[in-house]
Each structure stands twice: as C-alpha cells, then as structure tokens.
Amino acid sequence: MKQRDDKPRIEPFEGPAGGWGSVRSLADILPRERVKPSALAELARQNKPEGFACVSCAWAKSAKPLTFEFCEEGGKATAWELTTLRTTPDFFREHSLSDLRSWTDYELEQHGRLTHPLRYDPATDRYVACDWDEAFDHIAAELKAIEPKSAVFYASGRASLETSYMWALMARMYGNQNLPDSSNMCHESTSVGLKAAIGEPVGTTRLDDFEHADAIFFFGQNVGSNAPRMLHPLRDARKRGCEIVVFNPLRERGLERFTDPQNPREMLMRDETRIATQYHQLRAGGDIAAMTGIAKLLVEWDDAAKASGGEAVLDWPFLDQHCHDVEPFLDAVRAADWDEIVHESGLDKWAIEEAAKVYARSKAVMVVYGMGLTQHVKGVDNVRMVVNLLLLRGNIGKPGAGPTPVRGHSNVQGQRTVGITEKTELAPVEKLKELYGFDPPTEKGLDTVETVKGIIDGSVKAFVGLGGNFLRAVADTGPIEAAWHKLRLSVQIATKLNRNHLFPGEVTYLLPCLGRIERDVQASGAQSVSVEDSTSCIHGSYGRVDPASEHLKSEPYIVGAIAKRLLPPNPAVDWDAWVADYSLVRDAIERTYPEKFKNFNERMWTPGGFWKGNKAAERVWQTESGKAEFFVPTTLNAAGFDDAEGRFRLMTLRSNDQFNTTVYGYHDRFRGIKGTREVLMMNREDMAAQGLAEGQRVALSTDYGDGVERRLDNLLVTPYDIPRGCLGAYYPEANVLIPIDHHAEVSHVLAAKSVPVRIVA
Structure with missing residues (x-):
C-alpha cells in the first residue's frame, strides 16, 4: 500500500504539463486502485452531457466536449471512487482508532471504500457495524436532546444541489443555520x-x-x-x-x-x-x-x-x-x-x-x-x-x-446557491417561511473558524459532517484534534476513511454513502443529481456503476432519513417523497429560487449546462449605490504581518498527486518530488543565509506571538525556485502551523498562503 520511500527522490522535472507524463500518471493509479476494466468505460462519460460530473474540481464543462473530457486529476478522482478496494467491519476488528492515527492520509483513504454503517465503541476503541435505522434513530435522539444552536451541520463541496438543499433546509427547520462549508476555507x-x-x-x-x-x-x-x-x-x-x-x-x-x-x-x-x-x-x-x-x-x-x-x-x-x-x-x-x-x-x-x-x-x-x-x-x-x-x-x-x-470542490459554489450558508442575508428566509410554514432562524450561524473555536471551548456539542475531512482541512489541527472528544455527537457521511473519522465524540457514527458515479435507485427508479460549476452553469449527473456495497445509502436518503426523525411532521415537506424522486427536490429548488432555476428539470441536461444568470455580467450592479464599487486598500501587504529577521512567509501547497485533503500518491511530478511529502521548499540564497544544506532535516515553528507553540518536524530542505523570504510546504500537513485566528479579515478564510514561521535547524 505504501508509496513512501526511505530515500525520497527530488529531481527537477523538465517536461510540460499534460503530455506523456499525464498519461503515465493516470496509468499508474488505475492498477493501484484495482479498477475493473468495465469501469474504465465511465471515463468516456466524464463531464459529458448525460454523463456524470467530475467528482473533483468545479471547472466548466463544454457543450462540445473533447473525446476525453477529463484531466489527469479528474481521472485520478474517478479511479479513487471506482476502486475495488474495500474497508469492511473486519478491518476495524483488526485496527483500533488509536493505532490508525499513525497512518498517513494516503494510507487511510487508499484502503478503499467503506461498506457498512459504523458506530464507535469506546470500550474497544473500534468501529463496529450497526443497523441504518439504529443510526438514524440515535442521531436524531441526540440532536433533540441538545440546544439546536450548539449543533453544526458541515458540508464539503461535493454534495449535489439536491442533497445540499435538503441539508440546509433540515438545519434551519431544526433551529439553526450553523452551516459552515469548504467555501469558508477557500473562496x-x-x-x-x-x-x-x-x-x-x-x-x-x-x-x-x-x-x-x-x-x-x-x-x-x-x-x-x-x-x-x-x-x-x-x-x-x-x-x-x-x-x-x-x-x-x-x-x-x-x-x-x-x-x-x-x-x-x-x-x-x-x-x-x-x-x-x-x-x-x-x-x-x-x-x-x-x-x-x-x-x-x-x-x-x-x-x-x-x-x-x-x-x-x-x-x-x-x-x-x-x-x-x-x-x-x-x-x-x-x-x-x-x-x-x-x-x-x-x-x-x-x-x-x-x-x-x-x-x-x-x-x-x-x-x-x-x-x-x-x-x-x-x-x-x-x-x-x-x-x-x-x-x-x-x-x-x-x-x-x-x-x-x-473554485475547488465540484459543487462548492452550487451548495451556496441553494442555501448552505451561515449568513441570513444570503439565505432565502422569507421564501422558506412562505413555502414551508416555519420561522427560519435569522441569527448568523457559525462559520468554519467559529466552529473550530466552539469545539475547542466546548460550546459546540454536535458535529454532523456531509463529506469532507474537516478536522484535517482547518487551521490549528493540534488543538482541534485534542478537543474533538468533547463533542457529544459526531457524525460523518463519507465514502472512505479519513483522519477526521479517527477522533470520536461521545456518540459517533460513520455513515457510508454512494459516490456520484454509482447507480442510485430509489422508489421511483434510477436517480440523477445536479451540480454547479465555477462559471455558474448547472449540469446534470447520472451514475450507472454498481455500488461499492449493497449496504450503501445515497446522500439524499441519509439526509431525508435523519430529517424525518429529527423534525416534527410538516405537510409541506414530504422527505420520503423527495428521497423517492429527486426531481421533486429540484422542483422545490425551483420554487425557492424561481429566477435562477426556471424549468430546472427540463434544462438540467442542457449541453454545457444552463446558466443561472449573473446581473453584474449584464452591468446591473446590485450594490448599495447601484454601481460597481471601487475600493481603496489600507495596505500593500496582504500577508497581515510585517517582515522581521528570521521570519518567513510559508505557503501551503498541493501536489499534483492530490485533490484538497485527498492524497492520491507520493509523486509531485511537476515539482520533481517523489516518495515523500515531508519537504520544505526554499530559496537557495535563504538556505545559505540560514546555514542550511540541501537534504538537511529541519522543523518549522509558527511565529505568531500568541504564546502557543506550533511546530512541524522532519522537513527535508529542498532548494526551489521560490522568492526570497518565502517557503513552501504541503497542505494539509502544514495546517498544524496555522493559528485559527490567522485568517482573512471579514471572510474568515484561513490565511494559508502567508503563514509567519521560523526555521528550527
């Protein structure tokens, strides 16, 4: 399973992007994931009209697609989801969560698709298989037992528009809009x-x-x-x-x-x-x-x-x-x-x-x-x-x-469009009140930064995650890992095991779901879903591959099952009907956002997607002045801290062998780094000034001034074409160095591209 080497190889890559290097990289992952030959046919449907939307990035999809309308990264994402490797209940009988914390991100996810719903057993420090109804009943009971404003409903950016709409509606009908998502961390x-x-x-x-x-x-x-x-x-x-x-x-x-x-x-x-x-x-x-x-x-x-x-x-x-x-x-x-x-x-x-x-x-x-x-x-x-x-x-x-x-995740923009937001001014609260006969919360909900702080100080009692690897993606990963056990309820909806799943709360469930490429059959027949790309175009997506396990449930099914147990009956919301036929969810989205989603079901298979519209693109400015607003910055330094002797600006970086927190392998081809992710990219003149040699092992410590020690050890000094005073290290490993308060002003996005650090030789 492991791809790490005792002797990492760091050699300049002279080739172009694409080309034979891209072909070889894709050819390498297919046998590693043991993808069935029959499943390879799905690559021909990727990002095509009436095919499936790529499960990785949100880049636009052409109305006239190429023969292969996927890139190296998208092909890896498809192979990652179509893997025949499996993580069954037997795996957890062999491995405690404490043992698994020594595994890398790659090793955890590479073990394969989750196959059964799981409950954490604190007596054995292991996940054990459980019944779906047991999980849904227990989750709903725990949420009912706490103050609604102490629960958080997190969403990664991969969930479909249909799932996202149901998720946001469930949270607001429950009594809060604590709806942080991956957009809080990036855009x-x-x-x-x-x-x-x-x-x-x-x-x-x-x-x-x-x-x-x-x-x-x-x-x-x-x-x-x-x-x-x-x-x-x-x-x-x-x-x-x-x-x-x-x-x-x-x-x-x-x-x-x-x-x-x-x-x-x-x-x-x-x-x-x-x-x-x-x-x-x-x-x-x-x-x-x-x-x-x-x-x-x-x-x-x-x-x-x-x-x-x-x-x-x-x-x-x-x-x-x-x-x-x-x-x-x-x-x-x-x-x-x-x-x-x-x-x-x-x-x-x-x-x-x-x-x-x-x-x-x-x-x-x-x-x-x-x-x-x-x-x-x-x-x-x-x-x-x-x-x-x-x-x-x-x-x-x-x-x-x-x-x-x-944008990054394949539907991170879309889920915001259909209501996943902590901000009342961005939510259609009056329309929701009209359609569903309840009073939506108007108090601002928790964003990602506030959620982390709430978990650390104990004010957040429940975390329900719709995909993603929240604990790994946020800043201050050391304190958040140490505090996670204080949660009364921790629920993760996922396709594969990741590090967040290894830190349980008092009551913990791991719920495996169908992937977007897999066949989703409900009471009315085979279902399709939809996503929004970076250019505000909406696309249909239809999966047809056999599910990784007969025990998997779709994301809309899981959300609907929790919602109908958690919420009082509402004649305007038939969760069972929505789960049986996703087109009814799309009808509900259209009623909520009639201008953006007119004739949603009829238009969702438009080649190239249908555009939801953008007033600014028409030179209609929906600002207070009714015009486009100029802005005068107060500083020319976006980093948020000044230069000082020995202080560097660290940029966290992604390899071309990963997508966000998902690591596909240990070969960052474009940077010439193979066999390791424990590297520190550094200007040669800075190396000389610091008295460091190529291949030397060093640590980084955060130079933030809040009295908290943050340190990342065992980094291999690597000369790189990078400006003086700047360093590069891989995300998410380097997130341990980012203070939770080191974030963008107003937006609270973690400031991961300029972190103040010092080198400890």
Whole structure:
C-alpha cells in the first residue's frame, strides 16, 4: 500500500504539463486502485452531457466536449471512487482508532471504500457495524436532546444541489443555520469581495469568454494541478494570440508549457504550447502591491494622455456611467510610493510596467485567480483589487472580460446557491417561511473558524459532517484534534476513511454513502443529481456503476432519513417523497429560487449546462449605490504581518498527486518530488543565509506571538525556485502551523498562503 520511500527522490522535472507524463500518471493509479476494466468505460462519460460530473474540481464543462473530457486529476478522482478496494467491519476488528492515527492520509483513504454503517465503541476503541435505522434513530435522539444552536451541520463541496438543499433546509427547520462549508476555507473571500464590489458573490465569465479575451491575467492559481481542463481553452487562446500574464510566487508548469494529450501530433512530436507570455514571481502576499503598480501606471498614462490630448487609457464612459468612488481610488494610486510597491510585491518596476502595457493595449481582459489570492489576511482586499483593475478599463460585462475565480470542490459554489450558508442575508428566509410554514432562524450561524473555536471551548456539542475531512482541512489541527472528544455527537457521511473519522465524540457514527458515479435507485427508479460549476452553469449527473456495497445509502436518503426523525411532521415537506424522486427536490429548488432555476428539470441536461444568470455580467450592479464599487486598500501587504529577521512567509501547497485533503500518491511530478511529502521548499540564497544544506532535516515553528507553540518536524530542505523570504510546504500537513485566528479579515478564510514561521535547524 505504501508509496513512501526511505530515500525520497527530488529531481527537477523538465517536461510540460499534460503530455506523456499525464498519461503515465493516470496509468499508474488505475492498477493501484484495482479498477475493473468495465469501469474504465465511465471515463468516456466524464463531464459529458448525460454523463456524470467530475467528482473533483468545479471547472466548466463544454457543450462540445473533447473525446476525453477529463484531466489527469479528474481521472485520478474517478479511479479513487471506482476502486475495488474495500474497508469492511473486519478491518476495524483488526485496527483500533488509536493505532490508525499513525497512518498517513494516503494510507487511510487508499484502503478503499467503506461498506457498512459504523458506530464507535469506546470500550474497544473500534468501529463496529450497526443497523441504518439504529443510526438514524440515535442521531436524531441526540440532536433533540441538545440546544439546536450548539449543533453544526458541515458540508464539503461535493454534495449535489439536491442533497445540499435538503441539508440546509433540515438545519434551519431544526433551529439553526450553523452551516459552515469548504467555501469558508477557500473562496469566502471571493463571496465577500465580489458581492461588495459588483453585487454578485461569484465570477462573471463563462467558458466561451476564453474565445474572446485579448489578455488573461493569472493571480495565485495553479491550473496544472487544480483545474487542468482549463489548459485546453488556454492553449487555444494562445494559438490565436491572446497574451497570458502570470503573477505567482512559484513557477507552475501548467502555466508555462502544455502538451495536449488528445492531440496525436503533439504527443508523437512532443510539441508544446507556451502558455504564459509573461511570468512574474511576486512574493507571497504581494498581489495588492503588484495590482496597485499596474493601476498606478494606467492612471499615470491616462493623466498624460489627457494633458496632451491623446487617447484615454481608462474607460471613462464606463467609469462615469457604472462606477462609484472612482476618484478616491485614482488619488490613492497616484499617491502610492514605487519603493513600497517594489518592496511589497518583490518585483522590479520594469516587470510591473511590462504587465501594465499588456493590460493597457488589450480590449478584453479576464483575471483568473485562486486561493493564492483569497487565503491571506487581506484576501478580501486582494479580490477587491482584482475588481478595481478590471473596472479601470471596463473589463466586466463584455465578452472575453471579467473576474474568473476558480473554485475547488465540484459543487462548492452550487451548495451556496441553494442555501448552505451561515449568513441570513444570503439565505432565502422569507421564501422558506412562505413555502414551508416555519420561522427560519435569522441569527448568523457559525462559520468554519467559529466552529473550530466552539469545539475547542466546548460550546459546540454536535458535529454532523456531509463529506469532507474537516478536522484535517482547518487551521490549528493540534488543538482541534485534542478537543474533538468533547463533542457529544459526531457524525460523518463519507465514502472512505479519513483522519477526521479517527477522533470520536461521545456518540459517533460513520455513515457510508454512494459516490456520484454509482447507480442510485430509489422508489421511483434510477436517480440523477445536479451540480454547479465555477462559471455558474448547472449540469446534470447520472451514475450507472454498481455500488461499492449493497449496504450503501445515497446522500439524499441519509439526509431525508435523519430529517424525518429529527423534525416534527410538516405537510409541506414530504422527505420520503423527495428521497423517492429527486426531481421533486429540484422542483422545490425551483420554487425557492424561481429566477435562477426556471424549468430546472427540463434544462438540467442542457449541453454545457444552463446558466443561472449573473446581473453584474449584464452591468446591473446590485450594490448599495447601484454601481460597481471601487475600493481603496489600507495596505500593500496582504500577508497581515510585517517582515522581521528570521521570519518567513510559508505557503501551503498541493501536489499534483492530490485533490484538497485527498492524497492520491507520493509523486509531485511537476515539482520533481517523489516518495515523500515531508519537504520544505526554499530559496537557495535563504538556505545559505540560514546555514542550511540541501537534504538537511529541519522543523518549522509558527511565529505568531500568541504564546502557543506550533511546530512541524522532519522537513527535508529542498532548494526551489521560490522568492526570497518565502517557503513552501504541503497542505494539509502544514495546517498544524496555522493559528485559527490567522485568517482573512471579514471572510474568515484561513490565511494559508502567508503563514509567519521560523526555521528550527
């Protein structure tokens, strides 16, 4: 099972993204997961109309899909779900939870699919098989016995729209909206920042905008590992002359070079497409400074053009008609100091000027960004600066232009659309009251940060998790692991064993569910579900593979079974009917959100998905002023802490052999790291200054100043092309170093891309 080596191999990778390396990587995981040959046919249905939506990332799905509409990461995710390896009750007779805590994340999930509902037995420190009805009855009884506001209903981003709607409704009818989700950990900064700036909490672009963009700017997004299918439209954009300008601390191969695995000529001739036309390695937390520098140049050039009677650089008709607080922002960038911009960004002025020239001459610009922008203390400010930059030249609400946040989990955006949120202003409370005849809670619920604090201080009594690996994904993993036992009730709905399951509460259940690719048959027949992608398009998804076990239940079934035991009868909500026929849930979603989901059941199989709409894309601004809002940042440093002697900015990173907390293997091909995840990526000059040698073992300690010791040991010093003062280590292992209070302002997203640390040799 183990892929770790006693002698890890770290060698530079010279190949492109895609190409034969991608093919070999996929070919390696299929036998490891022992996927049946018959199941391989499912790969041909992945992300296709009337097929199934990929269970990993949320990237857009084309109306005219390629022959193989999946990437290396998506293929791994499918193999991971279709594995024939099994974790049965016999496994837990052999292993106590205490023993299993020594296993790695990879080893736990690699053991295979869970097959039976399980209850934790504290006398033996083991899970034992139980009856489904026993589990549902006991869970409902425990929830009834506590104050509703002390329970949390967490959702990872993979659950379907149907499940998510039922989940949120159950929580609110129970009496709270403690509905944290994985968005709290990644793109809540987007939801807050975009909502304030343009009146919509999501991006404005769609897949066909790649065909019209003159330039695409990237900030903090690693397309090669996190959304590889985007490489195809990027390749096409470059072929037609679109300029691609990248700002990212690390040189990520997917943004440098790409060989299309589905192009026979490119594969045979080993041809490559150069992706980035400019690549600027700013330091972690330097994005506000870099964008301020670009904006400053644009304003200076526009001022000079105005003085000389030349052509304006800024789009003044757009600014005058559509924007609010323009002049305070222009005055702020005029006053910005170049020495400070250069210092905070880590870039030379000439580099910022080269990027600004591209932006100034382009008629339509998209800005693609990811967690490298959102996971900073000033993550919301980062997002607001993206909007500022786009507004200056009218790059929102026209073809080929707009903000393009790249979401992670396959339906993390969609579950927010249908009500999973802790914020009353984002929930359709009046509509729910009208439809279901109850008074929804209006008190703000707990987000992820508040949930962690509540578990640690004991105010949270019950945690019910719809997928995910919450304990592993959050900050301060040491204290949260130590406190988990204080929960009265811990329930996890999952497909495989993960580390969160090894920390029980007083009453603990592990409920195995069907995967999205598996056949889901209910009383009315075979069922389908739906998801929303990063571009706000809704897609149907139909599974047809035999379930991993006859004992599995679907997520809607599990939610409905708990809800009908937990809640008093309500004539407006027939949980059994909804479980029997998911189309009835979609009807309920349509009634709740009639503008976004009109004719939901009829449109869910539209090739390329149906667009739920976006007012900002139509230049209708649902803000207080009725216009797009400019924003003046208060600092150029997004990290949230100052430089100091011996203090580094740690970025937590994902391997291209993992998806979020799921580790598929120990080969980060693009970074040339094989056989280990215990590495510390470091600039050679910083190594020399610290007196460290390649291959030396060191520890990291958090330099936060709150008196709490946080430490990660046994990291292998690895020279890497990374800006001075910055370090890289793998997520989620490095989360132990992130204080729970080190998060983005307002959005509470963990600030995992700039953590203050020191090296302990």
